[in-house]
Amino acid sequence: MFKKSIFLTAALVLVAVLSFGMVGAQDISELTIWWAQWSPADFLQQVGNDYEEATGIKVTVVQTPWGDFYNRVGTEWAAQGSSFDMVVGDSQWVGQAVTQGHYVDMTEFMTSTGIAETVTPATLAYYGEYPAGSGSYYAYPTEGDANGWAYRKDLFEDPANMEAFEAAYGYALDVPQTWEQLRDIAEFFYRPDDGLYGIGVYTQDDYDAITMGFQNIFFSYGADWQDGTFNTLGVVNSPEAVAALELYKELYSFAPPGTNDAFFQEMNDVYLNGQAAMIMNYFAFFPVLASDQNPYAESTGYFSMPAGPGGERYAALGGQGISINNYIADDRKDASFAFIEWFAQEDIQRRWAELGGYTCNIAVLESAEFLEIAPYNAAFAETMTFVKDFFNIPEFGRLLEPAQRNLATYVVAGEGDAQTALDQMAEEMDAILVEAGYVQ
Amino acid sequence: MSDTRIVQIFILPTVILLICMNIFPLIYSLFLSFTRFSVISDAPPEWVGLANYQAILTDPRFWNNFAITGRYALVSVALQTIIGFGLAMLLRTKFKGSGILTTLILVPMMLSPIVVAVFWKLIFNPSAGIFNYLLGFTNINTSPEWLGQTDLALWAVVIVDVWMWSPFVMLLALAGLSAIPDYLYEAAAIDRASAWFQFRRITLPQVMPLLLIAVLFRTIEAFKQFDLVMGLTGGGPGDATETVSIRLYKLAFQGQYDTGMSSALAYVILVIIIAVSNLYIRQLNKARG
Incomplete structure (x- = not known):
């Protein structure tokens, strides 16, 4: 009798649990x-x-x-x-x-x-x-x-600035059509004595910021992370890539002090406090620039990535x-x-x-x-x-690490030269891709 | 039921918890350190013998990480010891408000390291931070970028660590100083011993065991230092402040999830910490006589 009761109780509990599970399965509430x-x-x-x-x-x-x-x-x-x-x-x-x-x-x-x-x-x-x-x-x-640019139209459209720029560079001050023009504009607005700096670029090496910022120029200059067969040697460190990296470092030299660890937040910060004439950022972070928080909201313009020497345009995804x-x-x-x-x-x-x-x-x-x-x-x-975009293969995280480190070492820490940084990066990426079986 | 059995039953939950939370992870991570394995991969661990340890001990980057950690630990602990002991000597004599002052000095070590890092990041900021201003650098274009220059970044971390943890050394040194019997100084004064002699022959030897304990704790902490460095520099610029703990974190988690290699590195760090601790403990035992 006692055993029967135990079995009965166990059966009832089992039925109750299963019923509860079925009800739960049909009724997701969150x-x-x-x-x-x-x-x-x-x-x-x-x-x-x-x-x-x-x-x-x-x-x-x-x-x-x-x-x-x-x-x-x-x-x-x-x-x-x-x-x-x-x-x-x-x-x-x-x-x-x-x-x-x-x-x-x-x-x-x-x-x-x-x-x-x-x-x-x-x-x-x-x-x-x-x-x-x-x-x-x-x-x-x-x-x-994707990455885009925000700029101070009040500075760009100021007659005195326009006149001085044209006199210095031989063409009209406007939204840059090429990376070279963007460099000129950054240099032109680099006025540390007035508390104004030419540009804001990504430099943070925590996750992917500096790599994403650099990619905009890297791709536009005709460089790439691999040649289609996952070979990085001679590709990541190609002459185009070296030129792109040298330009990125030069752009950083026109950036406000303290942007050595900068990502989206710091970009918006230097723009909102009037330090930067233009900043790169993901479009997703631009809403704040169009809001009341931005004292220059009315005079803020936006443009997409300029072209490289070959006319190619790319934006980091x-x-x-x-x-x-x-x-x-x-x-x-x-x-x-x-x-x-x-x-x-x-x-x-x-x-x-x-x-x-x-x-x-x-x-x-x-x-x-x-x-x-x-x-x-x-x-x-x-x-x-x-x-x-960057690599999206399973090893992307491992590949990102040498990219971030070598870019930050050259651009932010100022150690070595662009060729050495990219040679090192290409070799390290190659070792990872060989180990993962992408390259024989 | 015997008393022994009752004791065993009461101890059992703790033993099970210890085995699950401490012993098993320790042994399992030791096993993983001899494998190629990523914890987020479906692939099982692949035995590679000593390859991970060989890679760590032959890679110049790892040696650089150890060198940075060593420099950081040495300078940071030395400064903390000097400043902490100095503060303890100053606060040894009671004066009006000394209690409040001691409490205020202890505040930094009660703060969360990551909060401290965020605040100091702002303090070091060359545009808006107060640090450069206090040093007399009023032109932001020529003032140093403490967290952005490779030659300054490690010093910046050291400054924050010293600010935060010198009070800890002070606290232990104060405990040691207050335990020194007055009659020793009275006897020395009768013998017309100079203040320097009293300090060298009475104060220092008497406080040494507690000071060594403080140094031991601080050295171990400095070798493990993670949150403060991560919050301040993330190991940058470049790898200028990439201590072994930061490297371990990047290897184990940040994008890489190289569980095998990171387990091996964790064991190398463990061995180093045990070795350094042993050296200190020997010194401590000597000091105790």
Whole structure:
């Protein structure tokens, strides 16, 4: 009798547990998205609030400072954890996340729903596809982004400045069309005695800042990280790359003091406090320059990357796609797919763009309305046609380290010369690629 | 149930916790140090023998990291000892407000290192920081960039570390000084011993054991120093302040996740710290007689 009771109780407990599990599976009440700490994450939270209103499912966007974002996600991957349902991951992560099984394959979802057709091909390729050209997708392009420039129109359009510039350089002061012109303008506005400096460029070596800043010139000068067969020797340290690096260091010499560890925040800081005549930054960080916080908001203009000596223009790609964590339960994956499908709708993407998010939706991007929403949107739309990225293979983090270190050592620390820095970088990258089996 | 069994049952949870949280990770990381392995990869650890240790001990970059750490530890601990002991000597004699002053001096070591790093980053800023101004550099275009120049960055970290941790040395030295019996000085005064003689033969030997403990703690901490350097310079500019702990962090986490190599480096650091600690402990035992 006693044994029977125990079995009965155990059976009831089991049924109760299973029932609870089934109810839970059908009724996801909240979703968690991990992203870096910046304004677009706040905008996504607002869109998430709309989703809660529409469906009753609460969406929480958890933000981590950029410097720690990759580490935090990487640690979660290592633990095969389920702390987040979706992550808005950097474009460079895709290779690693896919080959190591951290992202859910979204190919069927993206193609069957037609979502793949709604975003620009470049963003789909860079943010979502792996391997390149495979047609396999692992992320929905969420935040399109790239490097651009903000400049002080009041300085550029000042008659005295225009006259002095033309007298000194032989051509009119205007938005630079080439990197050489940009250098001249930076030099022209380098007036330390007046507290004004020519330019602000990325120099931080914590994660990828200095590499991203340098890439803008590097690619435009005709250089590249590899030759198509993952060979870096003679490529990373080509004469074009050396010229690009020398120019980057020269630009840094026109930057305000104290920008030796500068990324997006420091760029906006030196602009807002009137120290810099122009700054590079990701478009995602420009909203503050168009706000009341910027005393020069009315006279702030924006332009896209100038051309290199061969006329080529490239901008370092930023931006991220939203992916689904492979380590969550199937019902949570389904709920995540449902959120992304809702988020990808044109009217929601329009709302996303209105809030300040950089949509990758073709229809929204092409609308006159989008170009007028913000003063930097026209430059952004133009830039997204010539973006280029760093390696996105699983070893990107290891490859980034010698790039960051050697660039910072030459540009910021001022040690050695450009050729030596790039020779060293090429050799170190080659060793990593050989060890990983990309190069025999 | 016997008393022994009851004792064992009570101890068991702690033992299990220790094995899970300390012993197992220690042994597992030792195993990983002989493998090629990335913790975020699906691939299992691949046995490579002593290759990781060989790579560390033959790579000039690692030796540079050790050299930077050694320089930093040596200069920082030496300055902390001198300043801390000096402050203790000054505060040894009670005066009006000495209690409040001692408490105020102790404040820096109670702060979070990362908060200290963020504040000092602003203080060192050549445009807006007060440090250069206090040194008399009023022109921001010619004033030094403490965190941006390779020859100054390590000094900047040392300055902050000394500011933060000299009070710790002071505290221990004060404890040692207050324990010296007055009759020793009285006897020396009767014998007309000079102040320098009293300091050399009474004060210093009596306070030495506690001072050595302070130096031991500070040296170990300096070798492990991470948060302050990470917050101030991140190891830069270039690799001018890349201590072994920063290198270990970059290797283990930042973009690389080279778990095998970083485990090996962690063991090399552990061996060095144990060796240095042993040297100090021997000296401490000698000082105690």
